[in-house]
Amino acid sequence: MGFVLFGLTGGLASGKSTVAARLRTHGVPVIDADALAREVVLPGTDGLAEIVAVFGPEVQLPDGTLDRPRLAAIVFKDDDKRRRLNSILHPRIGALSMARVAEHRTRGEEVVCYEAPLLVENGLADMFRPLVVVAVPEDVQVARAMLRDDATEDQARARIAAQLPLADKVRAADFVIDNGRSREDTERQTDEVLAKIRERART
Ligand SMILES: CC(C)(COP(=O)(O)OP(=O)(O)OC[C@H]1O[C@@H](n2cnc3c(N)ncnc32)[C@H](O)[C@@H]1O)[C@@H](O)C(=O)NCCC(=O)NCCS
Numbered sequence: 001m002g003f004v005l006f007g008l009t010g011g012l013a014s015g016k017s018t019v020a021a022r023l024r025t026h027g028v029p030v031i032d033a034d035a036l037a038r039e040v041v042l043p044g045t046d047g048l049a050e051i052v053a054v055f056g057p058e059v060q061l062p063d064g065t066l067d068r069p070r071l072a073a074i075v076f077k078d079d080d081k082r083r084r085l086n087s088i089l090h091p092r093i094g095a096l097s098m099a100r101v102a103e104h105r106t107r108g109e110e111v112v113c114y115e116a117p118l119l120v121e122n123g124l125a126d127m128f129r130p131l132v133v134v135a136v137p138e139d140v141q142v143a144r145a146m147l148r149d150d151a152t153e154d155q156a157r158a159r160i161a162a163q164l165p166l167a168d169k170v171r172a173a174d175f176v177i178d179n180g181r182s183r184e185d186t187e188r189q190t191d192e193v194l195a196k197i198r199e200r201a202r203t
């Protein structure tokens with residue numbers, strides 16, 4: 001029996017969480033990089049301390065938590081500041097994710113999913129094969145992000161501009177899930193992809 005650590009990526013609001021939720025219903029453990037990104041900045045962490053040292057006390061709320069909308073407004077309009085934030089958080093997210101992978105492996109899991117929006121951008125695609133990319137047209141990303149996050153079109157487009165175009169990720173993919181239609185259709189595609197991945201784990 002092999003061990004498969006596969007990647008799940010896409011772009012802003014392209015449908016990664018929707019696919020991840022379906023995978024979980026089939027018993028697949030999913031490690032969520034966005035959730036780890038929140039863990040490494042919880043009050044009391046050195047991650048949060050470093051961010052406050054770099055970006056100033058105004059990115060911390062009175063209750064000690066990170067002011068996420070405020071930090072987002074800073075980093076999604078300034079590439080250098082975003083790179084700075086990434087350089088603080090990405091190594092910490094990476095370390096935590098590897099620890100989580102090891103835990104699942106020790107537990108005897110054979111198929112584990114790593115869900116992260118910036119896998120391809122960070123040159124990590126080959127660590128997580130097969131790579132599954134969830135894709136929708138950019139206008140659909142914008143519309144769904146605005147609806148979900150109560151964001152303006154400019155805010156949604158600024159985040160998308162901070163990511164590699166989805167078409168480039170599709171080129172790096174082993175499997176592509178088209179989330180441009182119904183959720184049911186996406187679930188069906190997810191089930192098909194998972195069946196193929198499990199097949200690989202058996203060989
Ligand atoms: C800037 C922050 C505080 C904004 O928080 P917010 O709650 O508004 O967004 P959240 O973290 O839920 O991210 C939502 C989506 O935004 C996009 N996004 C987030 N960070 C980045 C980034 N550095 N570059 C490009 N896109 C990003 C992703 O598509 C992500 O799924 C937060 O996104 C952050 O700390 N980002 C840096 C860490 C990171 O790279 N996270 C994403 C991958 S691990």
Ligand SMILES: Nc1ncnc2c1ncn2[C@@H]1O[C@H](COP(=O)(O)OP(=O)(O)OP(=O)(O)O)[C@@H](O)[C@H]1O
Pocket residue numbers: 010011012013014015016017018019034117144145147148179180181182183186
């Ligand atoms: N097929 C679909 N039809 C309509 N809405 C959808 C569909 N798939 C997902 N959505 C909605 O679009 C939004 C984005 O989906 P989801 O959260 O799965 O994307 P994501 O890639 O995980 O986003 P992010 O990485 O930005 O957090 C959500 O509000 C979700 O409910």
